[in-house]
Amino acid sequence: MIAKHSATLHGHRTSFTLEDPFWQELKSIAKSRGIPLARLIAEIDDNRDPEGNLSSALRLYVLAWVKRRADAAGPS
Numbered sequence: 001m002i003a004k005h006s007a008t009l010h011g012h013r014t015s016f017t018l019e020d021p022f023w024q025e026l027k028s029i030a031k032s033r034g035i036p037l038a039r040l041i042a043e044i045d046d047n048r049d050p051e052g053n054l055s056s057a058l059r060l061y062v063l064a065w066v067k068r069r070a071d072a073a074g075p076s
Helices: 020-033 037-047 054-073
Strands: 002-009 012-019
Touching: 002 020, 002 037, 012 020, 012 054, 020 037, 020 054, 037 054
Parallel strands: none
Antiparallel strands: 002 012
């Protein structure tokens, strides 16, 4: 299921849509990094391609995070 979420980034409210698995993984990443979810979203927003949108940037970040963890774990 896809859901709309909102966050305050640099004092401005913004919204984005994410599928539940991406949202859950994003929260897990923030927890594992020991930072608030809003801070992680702000970091991703600050570093995203200005031509892209925040929802896509969040999905790409989660994908890259999961791939790095899989690569670090090595072959199964």
